[in-house]
Amino acid sequence: MATSKDESSEKAQPQPVMVVAIDESDHSAYALRWTLDHFFTAGNDSVFKLVLVHARPSATSSVGLAGPGAAEVLPIVDSDLRKIAARVADSAKQLCIKKSVNNVIVEVVEGDPRNVLCDTVDKYHASILVVGSHGYGAIKRAVLGSVSDYCAHHAHCSVMIVKKPKTKH
Amino acid sequence: MEELGGGVDQVRGGAEERRMKMKVMVAIDESDGSFYALNWALDNIFNVMTSTSTIGTSTHENEGMVFLVHVEPIFHNYVYPIGPSGAAFYPASVVVDSVKKGQQERSAALLSRALQICKDKQIKAESVILNGDPREMICQAAEQMQVDLLIMGSRGLGKLQRAFLGSVSDYCAHHAKAPILIVKPPDEHHKKHS
Numbered sequence: 001m002a003t004s005k006d007e008s009s010e011k012a013q014p015q016p017v018m019v020v021a022i023d024e025s026d027h028s029a030y031a032l033r034w035t036l037d038h039f040f041t042a043g044n045d046s047v048f049k050l051v052l053v054h055a056r057p058s059a060t061s062s063v064g065l066a067g068p069g070a071a072e073v074l075p076i077v078d079s080d081l082r083k084i085a086a087r088v089a090d091s092a093k094q095l096c097i098k099k100s101v102n103n104v105i106v107e108v109v110e111g112d113p114r115n116v117l118c119d120t121v122d123k124y125h126a127s128i129l130v131v132g133s134h135g136y137g138a139i140k141r142a143v144l145g146s147v148s149d150y151c152a153h154h155a156h157c158s159v160m161i162v163k164k165p166k167t168k169h
Numbered sequence: 170m171e172e173l174g175g176g177v178d179q180v181r182g183g184a185e186e187r188r189m190k191m192k193v194m195v196a197i198d199e200s201d202g203s204f205y206a207l208n209w210a211l212d213n214i215f216n217v218m219t220s221t222s223t224i225g226t227s228t229h230e231n232e233g234m235v236f237l238v239h240v241e242p243i244f245h246n247y248v249y250p251i252g253p254s255g256a257a258f259y260p261a262s263v264v265v266d267s268v269k270k271g272q273q274e275r276s277a278a279l280l281s282r283a284l285q286i287c288k289d290k291q292i293k294a295e296s297v298i299l300n301g302d303p304r305e306m307i308c309q310a311a312e313q314m315q316v317d318l319l320i321m322g323s324r325g326l327g328k329l330q331r332a333f334l335g336s337v338s339d340y341c342a343h344h345a346k347a348p349i350l351i352v353k354p355p356d357e358h359h360k361k362h363s
Contacts, residue, residue, distance in 0.1 A: 016213065031348075034348065038191055038317065038318070039214075047213075127213060128213070128350070148342075149342075152339075152342055152351055155353075156353070157353065158209065158350060158351060158352040158353055159350070159351050159353075160318075160348060160349070160350040160351075161342055161348060161349050161350075161351075162348040163345075163346065163347075163348060165346065
């Protein structure tokens with residue numbers, strides 16, 4: 001089903017969709033700001049429809065194998081994660097409003113970021129996926145895994161990786 | 170302290186004048202993927218700028234600027250002897266020259282095709298031909314010209330192929346300082362790469 005390529009070529013279509021991935025890190029905030037500055041100028045009616053998606057880790061994956069005490073901890077961890085996710089989504093929305101981009105869809109989905117992002121792209125038939133990058137080296141990337149890497153290879157649309165410039169001391 | 174030129178300045182620039190003068194670099198080679206990337210980028214990204222600047226007179230139709238960069242791998246001036254004589258360790262200069270000329274003509278043809286595409290969409294473009302390893306040269310060029318965005322096509326290789334053949338877009342995604350946009354080719358067969 002190769003619908004994602006048709007979206008951008010036909011002019012009669014509704015707006016092409018741009019999905020931006022956000023999390024708690026500075027890097028994704030920078031990526032969002034960069035994207036807003038470069039693609040959503042003049043604020044009134046821009047070409048792209050903006051969708052922000054935050055992948056919230058699920059409580060079970062964060063706690064891991066905690067042993068007998070897990071049952072009590074889980075609800076606390078879960079509500080905590082929910083609060084963090086809400087805060088992230090809120091600050092992202094504030095950022096958009098500040099740059100006078102209204103009409104933004106913000107989604108908070110539970111699960112592994114890689115899958116969440118690729119699924120969101122499919123759901124909205126996005127033409128671009130924007131991700132920040134932690135700027136890991138090769139070893140860190142092999143150990144920690146890289147969401148931007150995974151998305152660049154597996155998303156069904158073009159992927160833009162925005163890196164925060166490093167300030168070396 | 171490394172600065173990212175255009176990107177950082179725009180972020181700090183305040184909200185008054187937000188006409189985006191985005192400097193974009195597009196990597197071109199013989200593959201269809203890169204031309205698809207060029208077309209896709211011009212359609213989707215520069216549309217943004219034309220739509221915001223159609224107020225009254227359109228003297229500045231497009232504030233953006235596209236740099237087309239094509240990297241020619243270095244031609245090695247030696248050949249391995251096949252025959253029993255083993256005499257020809259270096260090809261005659263005539264051969265070297267004609268190969269070099271062929272390469273240059275091919276690069277020029279590619280870039281003129283790309284420039285024509287940009288001209289048709291009324292976007293200012295300049296072209297650069299570089300020699301060397303594509304990965305490094307593209308990253309270096311993007312840094313030197315302080316582009317806002319680097320655009321590359323992707324051959325759509327699977328993981329295994331990418332490990333063996335190498336991927337220029339992969340390398341650039343990790344090493345380029347500028348934001349990078351990787352344009353995927355349209356899925357014709359929708360094969361599943363493992």
